[in-house]
Amino acid sequence: MVNYFSSDFKLGILGGGQLGKMMLYETRKYDIQTLVLDPSSEAPCKISCNHFQQGDLRDYDTVLNFGRQADVVTFEIEGVNVDALKQLESEGIKTYPSAATLEKIQNKATQKKFYLSKEIPTADFEVLDSITDLKNAVSSGKVSIPFVWKSATGGYDGKGVSVIKITDALDELPDGECIAEKLVPFKNELAVIVARNPSGEIKTYPVVEMEFHPTANQVEYVICPARIDDSVAEKARKTAEKVSEAFDHVGLLAVEMFQTKDDEILVNEVAPRPHNSGHYSIEASYTNQFEQHIRAILDLPLGNTNSKVGGIMVNLVGDKEHEGEVVYENIAEIMKLDGVTPHIYGKKITRPFRKMGHVTIVNEDISEARKTAEKVKNSIKVISKR
């Protein structure tokens, strides 16, 4: 086995945001050397990596030359130059998750077609090359309103996704390749994180249940374990495992799913990295998602994915009335509550609905945790200095 610990081994991380920052707690714990590339000189990862480089994650040469300094390359954000990753792989530099996987995931149309080809259950959809094509499909009845419009590329945190209820709404959409997805009435939005290493060892985390902010379309509460039947949970975990194996995935894969009215599981979309829906694991799980990702991509044995206690995660997003230098109002109040841990990402400027941090609430009794989570949600505010 490669000697990773206190050695000359170098892990390259593309992206220096909060996911990378939390990953670095684990590389520090293992004393693994890290290189981080991020466009911002204010990136949360700037300190606590061994070497920080400012640069464009979309630029072929920047990513290639960065990756060549590392023994293994991973990423904490999907928006990176895939061709550079392919070149690195051809040069024998391990890239986990793989360029092939990332390429499929970067384009939602490609991702959906992949599910079809692998017989992975997902909502019916049509792929359209432009808004003009979409309008024609609607007028011809090939696509029927209401439906979910998703931009094929560039969508995140609810951007690039819209529920179309009236024809006029089509005029509001940006042009470009997109998918029109059947609007599925569902009971729950669920997620399962799957870890898989190059040796093929695979483990799934318990199913989490997601509650979204009504307007911002961002996750408001993530609850683990999900309050669903064991049979549904088992089906969700098996489906997520199937997706990971279909991609021949290495690293973490967060699989977001719908539980339909008749308890079918439909795959919505995936993220090939540590994910917001796994933040609860830092306090609640035997092995948190960031340590698990490191174990997976370094082909180390995967850790126990069970929970020690019930966990709920609350996103700390910027108040919609505030923009400017951030202040976390009432943070000391929530720290008085049992089992409450705030995570502050380190972004200096708050903006409406910007992800500034998260709070984890753990308790042996998940319903107790849920009560505390509501208190947290109602007291802390992410505002700007007056």
Added chain:
Amino acid sequence: MVNYFSSDFKLGILGGGQLGKMMLYETRKYDIQTLVLDPSSEAPCKISCNHFQQGDLRDYDTVLNFGRQADVVTFEIEGVNVDALKQLESEGIKTYPSAATLEKIQNKATQKKFYLSKEIPTADFEVLDSITDLKNAVSSGKVSIPFVWKSATGGYDGKGVSVIKITDALDELPDGECIAEKLVPFKNELAVIVARNPSGEIKTYPVVEMEFHPTANQVEYVICPARIDDSVAEKARKTAEKVSEAFDHVGLLAVEMFQTKDDEILVNEVAPRPHNSGHYSIEASYTNQFEQHIRAILDLPLGNTNSKVGGIMVNLVGDKEHEGEVVYENIAEIMKLDGVTPHIYGKKITRPFRKMGHVTIVNEDISEARKTAEKVKNSIKVISKR
């Protein structure tokens, strides 16, 4: 309340070793700016603090000028210049734990006299100014062999402590102020970590049980909860609380105690900082000791000190046959075991019995954890490259 989170507030940490490194995971989590002072350019804290300064912790001007850049100053090692801390306090810079507390603790003779004055139970002792005085005390029968010799200053990890069983052994001892402590037959060595903030809020962690390496006199296993009667545990926690209040302590205080044959609790010594006996808390407790120390010195509400699961900590010390560039043999093997987390401190060079890291084993059933801990102990080796 001071706005600590993503603000201009600066915490100064004296000492950049593994305790500081683990403290930095928490300051990063809260996005609190940190300054670290350490004599070594290879200090584990060198990265992941906001500003690292290389310098002598014993030098008055170095510590004073370093501290003047911070809003609050703390330390992760006792061997720092106390006069500089006093000066910082007089200049209105908060120093937690206080200079007065540290001064009492730095000298074991002063520390023992303090316990007497506060009616805190501790083993009988004599203070001697020199080895000559000690020899006279022995020949006059004032001190009777066997007894425990402790150097008043400079002892750590078993150095500066020796059990004297024969008169000739006195000739082996280094000269200087020392104490001769009555050799107390005890059932267990216990420790309790107490957290106290400036507002006077105080919380104790569960009692841990310590098992020492037979020859190196370093902790081999730390077991939480200790396998002792509740009445003894309660007495130990109350005693530890009394010690913290006696010092009017702010921050963490690790109180090491003996459980005598007749279940009396005697205070052995204390450490005014996060402690080896609290490392289990990172994986096992609702609030780990490093986060708790930060909460305490910043006068934030203290977190829940209960455990989620049973925890055992195994120190990773350098093999006695090896010196040189470190290799962690069989580390992947122990990572296969459930609930096992290695912590690698990041020291490049291993030496016999040098503390290089630790491994935490957690399990709902402490006896299961104990079995796993033995497997860990028997497989992993800290050796040097051939």
